[in-house]
Amino acid sequence: xxxxxxxxxxxSAYTQLGMPQAGSEMAWRAVLPSVAIDYGVExxxxxxxxxxxxxxxxxxxxxxxxxLTRGKRAAFQEExxxxxxxxxxxxxxxxxxxxxATLDVYLSAMxxxxxxxEGGMEMYGDYGGLDPSILNKGLGTFSGGRGQIxxxxxxAVVTGKHNWNLQRLPQFLKTAGGKPKELGWKYLxxxxxxxxxxxxxxxxxxNGLEGYKLFAEKYADGDMKKAYQIASALLDKAQxxxxxxxxQIHLKVSEVxxxxxxxxxxxKEGSLKERKGYRKFATDHADGxxxxxxxxASALLDSAQxxxxxxxxGIHLKVSEVxxxxxxxLNGLKDGSLIGRKGYRKFATDHADGxxxxxxxxASALLDKAQxxxxxxxxQIHLKVSEVxxxxxRLLQGLADESYVATDGWLKYFKTSKVSPQSSWxxxxxxxxxxxxxxxxxxxxxxxxxxxxxxx
Numbered sequence: 082x083x084x085x086x087x088x089x090x091x092x093s094a095y096t097q098l099g100m101p102q103a104g105s106e107m108a109w110r111a112v113l114p115s116v117a118i119d120y121g122v123e124x125x126x127x128x129x130x131x132x133x134x135x136x137x138x139x140x141x142x143x144x145x146x147x148x149l150t151r152g153k154r155a156a157f158q159e160e161x162x163x164x165x166x167x168x169x170x171x172x173x174x175x176x177x178x179x180x181x182a183t184l185d186v187y188l189s190a191m192x193x194x195x196x197x198x199e200g201g202m203e204m205y206g207d208y209g210g211l212d213p214s215i216l217n218k219g220l221g222t223f224s225g226g227r228g229q230i231x232x233x234x235x236x237a238v239v240t241g242k243h244n245w246n247l248q249r250l251p252q253f254l255k256t257a258g259g260k261p262k263e264l265g266w267k268y269l270x271x272x273x274x275x276x277x278x279x280x281x282x283x284x285x286x287x288n289g290l291e292g293y294k295l296f297a298e299k300y301a302d303g304d305m306k307k308a309y310q311i312a313s314a315l316l317d318k319a320q321x322x323x324x325x326x327x328x329q330i331h332l333k334v335s336e337v338x339x340x341x342x343x344x345x346x347x348x349k350e351g352s353l354k355e356r357k358g359y360r361k362f363a364t365d366h367a368d369g370x371x372x373x374x375x376x377x378a379s380a381l382l383d384s385a386q387x388x389x390x391x392x393x394x395g396i397h398l399k400v401s402e403v404x405x406x407x408x409x410x411l412n413g414l415k416d417g418s419l420i421g422r423k424g425y426r427k428f429a430t431d432h433a434d435g436x437x438x439x440x441x442x443x444a445s446a447l448l449d450k451a452q453x454x455x456x457x458x459x460x461q462i463h464l465k466v467s468e469v470x471x472x473x474x475r476l477l478q479g480l481a482d483e484s485y486v487a488t489d490g491w492l493k494y495f496k497t498s499k500v501s502p503q504s505s506w507x508x509x510x511x512x513x514x515x516x517x518x519x520x521x522x523x524x525x526x527x528x529x530x531x532x533x534x535x536x537x
């Protein structure tokens with residue numbers, strides 16, 4: 082089937098079903114990307130259009146679209162966006178930059194407050210993400226995941242190009258001298274057209290586990306993990322938290338109820354309790370991955386149910402490695418080779434890829450409280466083993482010359498750190514030990530709050 086024929090039949094089919102047209106062919110062209118690009122026809126047709134009123138022609142259309150090759154779909158996408166672009170130009174719209182430039186060029190111009198478009202604005206007043214006039218309002222307008230979608234949608238209209246890479250948008254902003262974090266931009270693992278579809282769907286984001294499952298079925302091929310990543314990137318933190326989806330679930334929708342029942346039954350009968358039950362669940366349902374099993378169970382059960390399992394802390398190992406690493410720790414405790422800061426570094430080097438934090442988490446999860454305390458490792462250090470001496474010497478120098486002393490010293494130290502404010506404060510506390518108080522820093526809570534306020 083020719084691309085143009087598919088395009089015409091989609092419009093015809095929607096008309097037959099009485100879908101809103103907003104009074105003009107222009108409206109059809111505006112909503113077309115949300116119903117006919119990538120998997121759009123499949124999704125819209127199967128969940129919305131193939132109702133009892135759907136015509137045989139529409140059923141055939143859906144099948145024809147599914148049978149299109151990747152190349153034909155790309156041509157279809159190009160034609161759809163090209164039609165919108167041509168209509169905008171006929172309405173007097175004009176793009177003031179080169180239409181074949183890279184994204185960083187456009188982003189740089191927007192950061193500098195340049196005007197990108199003129200004319201033809203009224204044609205798109207009601208189409209949200211496809212309104213090109215928004216490109217003249219500066220980068221600050223495009224905050225969060227929604228802003229990223231709006232930006233590329235508008236660029237598609239004014240350039241006639243459909244293949245903008247949403248995943249690389251934050252990197253292009255960095256190239257243009259901007260900071261993705263300040264705009265709340267994340268690496269969205271979807272096509273911008275799919276993002277447009279989601280944001281136009283008023284029922285896309287629904288509350289609770291059932292809402293989470295529904296979103297995964299509609300927009301992530303039933304993949305709960307992927308659905309979580311998409312939704313959390315598209316919405317701001319407050320909006321996403323309000324959904325009440327809880328923790329990320331690494332399952333297909335079809336597996337959620339079954340695995341939840343296995344956990345609840347195992348809790349009731351005792352077969353999944355304590356370390357033995359933890360290992361059994363990891364072996365049977367998490368490919369032998371203890372951490373994966375932990376995250377899965379804690380996401381599917383409520384806090385009281387999960388606590389009742391008695392699994393303790395999450396273990397970053399395969400089931401087959403647990404006994405061996407426990408023996409290494411116990412032997413190192415007995416012969417003294419893993420005691421103190423020197424032992425902490427040795428274990429991290431030998432068994433945690435040189436990662437001090439990973440080593441601390443692993444040992445504290447595998448040993449009981451008394452055994453772990455006997456190691457004498459002190460607080461967690463959020464560094465690689467190779468970085469420990471360098472960071473400690475830096476802190477001691479800053480203490481000696483007072484450049485890191487008091488509130489101003491804390492802020493100066495954090496600015497030169499490569500980790501989060503919490504980790505920066507924690508590292509200093511762990512590395513300086515009893516001398517940490519000499520820095521005179523605010524409490525951890527106040528120090529983090531101080532940095533967050535300055536960033537805002």
